[in-house]
Amino acid sequence: MKSSVKLTFCRWDLIVAALILTAAGVLAAGYWGRTLAVGSSSLTAVVSAGGQETDRVRLASLSGAQERTYSSNGYTLTVRFSPDGVAVETSDCPNQDCVHTGTISRAGQSIVCLPARISIQLTGQSGSGDADVVIG
Amino acid sequence: MTTRQLTLCAVLTALALALSYLENFIPLNLFIPLPGVKLGLANIVTVFALYALGAGPALTILIARCLLGAIFAGNLNALIFSLMGGLAAMLVMIVLSKMKKLSIYGVSMGGAAAHNCGQIGAALLTLGNSAPLNYLPVLLGVSVFTGALTGLIASLLFRAMERTNLMKA
Numbered sequence: 009m010k011s012s013v014k015l016t017f018c019r020w021d022l023i024v025a026a027l028i029l030t031a032a033g034v035l036a037a038g039y040w041g042r043t044l045a046v047g048s049s050s051l052t053a054v055v056s057a058g059g060q061e062t063d064r065v066r067l068a069s070l071s072g073a074q075e076r077t078y079s080s081n082g083y084t085l086t087v088r089f090s091p092d093g094v095a096v097e098t099s100d101c102p103n104q105d106c107v108h109t110g111t112i113s114r115a116g117q118s119i120v121c122l123p124a125r126i127s128i129q130l131t132g133q134s135g136s137g138d139a140d141v142v143i144g
Numbered sequence: 145m146t147t148r149q150l151t152l153c154a155v156l157t158a159l160a161l162a163l164s165y166l167e168n169f170i171p172l173n174l175f176i177p178l179p180g181v182k183l184g185l186a187n188i189v190t191v192f193a194l195y196a197l198g199a200g201p202a203l204t205i206l207i208a209r210c211l212l213g214a215i216f217a218g219n220l221n222a223l224i225f226s227l228m229g230g231l232a233a234m235l236v237m238i239v240l241s242k243m244k245k246l247s248i249y250g251v252s253m254g255g256a257a258a259h260n261c262g263q264i265g266a267a268l269l270t271l272g273n274s275a276p277l278n279y280l281p282v283l284l285g286v287s288v289f290t291g292a293l294t295g296l297i298a299s300l301l302f303r304a305m306e307r308t309n310l311m312k313a
Contacts, residue, residue: 018250108173122225
């Protein structure tokens with residue numbers, strides 16, 4: 009054997025685990041911070057295929073659910089847009105991760121279909137019209 | 145490299161390919177529906193090869209596994225993902241394996257986290273936007289558990305191999 013190997017879990021391994029979880033926590037806090045700062049009325053879904061923006065849908069301007077189809081890299085996705093969020097309804101990609109992601113409804117969230125190279129990102133601006141309380 | 149080592153490299157490459165294929169039947173993405181979420185069973189072979197044969201042969205096995213896996217699956221698009229993830233994991237595990245205080249668990253967890261970072265890098269290149277970055281926190285969190293699991297299996301493998309004379313030079 010080339011080198012000796014330590015086979016029992018020790019406290020130094022715990023430090024590695026803690027460092028990874030801390031990095032995950034910091035990244036998650038940044039992500040949720042961005043997500044919560046944006047009101048739902050300003051959400052826009054940006055659809056990109058192969059790195060190029062192909063469609064942009066303002067969710068608040070929709071009167072009801074609307075389905076659109078996108079094809080890229082030999083795969084076709086049917087995407088459902090509604091004022092409540094965006095979801096990939098069907099896809100002929102092999103792993104179906106995009107369908108299993110479910111509905112996204114907050115700014116910063118995204119649905120990615122790697123085989124099709126399609127991404128759907130929800131974007132929005134902070135403090136752009138979502139009032140917590142309306143008086144009068 | 146001796147004939148014994150060359151044979152072991154070939155057997156480990158075949159084993160890594162079989163584990164990669166087997167992983168497709170474990171539907172982890174039904175519970176965590178994110179692109180790239182995997183147990184990383186082939187990483188057991190990488191960790192084992194790194195300690196048993198050294199960095200050079202382990203890297204050769206990794207590259208052979210990535211190339212053959214992409215060819216057998218008929219999906220060369222996946223090659224950039226497996227290569228970037230695998231090479232990032234290998235680099236981190238080589239560094240961590242030099243730290244004598246860490247056990248195979250710590251090395252494996254570091255490798256799993258680096259693998260996910262490498263795959264997110266490949267997704268960023270493929271998609272051309274920052275959407276995959278949103279998945280990194282969850283993937284890093286999951287990598288602690290998948291890395292510990294592959295570390296456990298690799299440690300059991302070493303314990304089993306110690307009882308045989310297969311690893312003696």
